[in-house]
Amino acid sequence: MEQHVLGSDWLITPAGGTSGEAYLAENSQNQKLFLKRNSSPFLAILSAEGIVPKLVWTKRLADGDVITAQKWLEGRVLSKGEMQQDTVVQLMSKIHHSSEILHLFMRMGKKPLEPWHFLVQLQEKARSLSSSDKMFMKRVTQFLSNHVHHVENQRKVVCHADVNHENWLLGEDHHLYLIDWDNAVLADPAMDLSMMLYQYIPRSNWETWLDQYGVTLDQSLLARIQWYRVAQSLSYYLWHLEQNDYPESEKWKKQLLNEQSLFIDH
CATH class of the missing domain: 3.30.200 (Phosphorylase Kinase; domain 1)
Incomplete structure (x- = not known):
């Protein structure tokens, strides 16, 4: 600098x-x-x-x-446990429902991230990596391909795309901020909701959390949340594989395998 x-x-x-x-x-x-x-x-x-x-x-x-x-900002990041606080879901809802943020993002010429495009990116990345897990990656991308119709033609909002607890800062004035918007995309809000719910909210509280956010958890929304969970987990798996960070990539692989029983099979 x-x-x-x-x-x-x-x-x-x-x-x-x-x-x-x-x-x-x-x-x-x-x-x-x-x-x-x-x-x-x-x-x-x-x-x-x-x-x-x-x-x-x-x-x-x-x-x-x-x-x-x-x-x-003098303050601190939220702990994982604090991600269940009302202020977090309220700020997430404010961001996703802000017409000002959406219109400005669109005026910048940003193209929506369609799920099929996300899937193609993942498939290309999987093919480019020399890995012993080709069959595993093929199985996951096949699942995403089979269920992509559940996430097509959805309303797009500005998604932060990395709502990790370390990007939520609580200022000394007790005001909550969401920082690091470099990866923001115009996408289905289920992209952010998926990361938030699976990482920080107990499954028994999803209905209440989403009610505060402003939507009802039905089978359609659940399918979208699950689709993006699989897609993002695969994305993280491939990224860590690319960085030769095998312990971290193995963690995401195990997560994908462990959660397959949760997937909706319509």
Whole structure:
């Protein structure tokens, strides 16, 4: 990160994260900013809606890169247990039902992620990897192909696509934020709901949770949630396989095998 973005009075240091493009800027007056290179262009509307920490300014560099500065958030990430709190489902519902966020995302020229396209991506990735698990991957992609009709022609919303508990930040003012929107997509809300429910909400509480979110859990929604659970689990499995992270890929494989009894067979 170029020092001249802020001036000599500021100290800029890496803020961690997997992208390597996030920084903490501090000056002698103890002011702090969170800087990021080429973050999501619709950060401004997310800031205005109170979904991410306040956007302070945006600057375009000579090389064409865009730097955004947000208020540095003093707070902490939610624990897995805290993901069951009412504030989480309320914020998830607000995001999925926001026409402002949806319209801006569409004006950016974003194409909807259709389930068949997601499936083709997974099939191509599976074919490109040399793995002893070819039969396993074929079985999973076949399941997704057989059931893709359950998830076609669904209403699309802006999905965060990585609602891991580490992306939910509770500020010192007790305001809840959902950060890291770099992977956001226009997709079936079941994509986010699937990750949320399977990872953090006991099955016996799904109906209540979804009622708070604003929908009724029927067979159709359950089939969509399960389809995206399988698709995302396979996606994580393939990604870790690609990174040669075999312990983590094996974890996702076991998860897929263990949960097959839950799948609806229409």
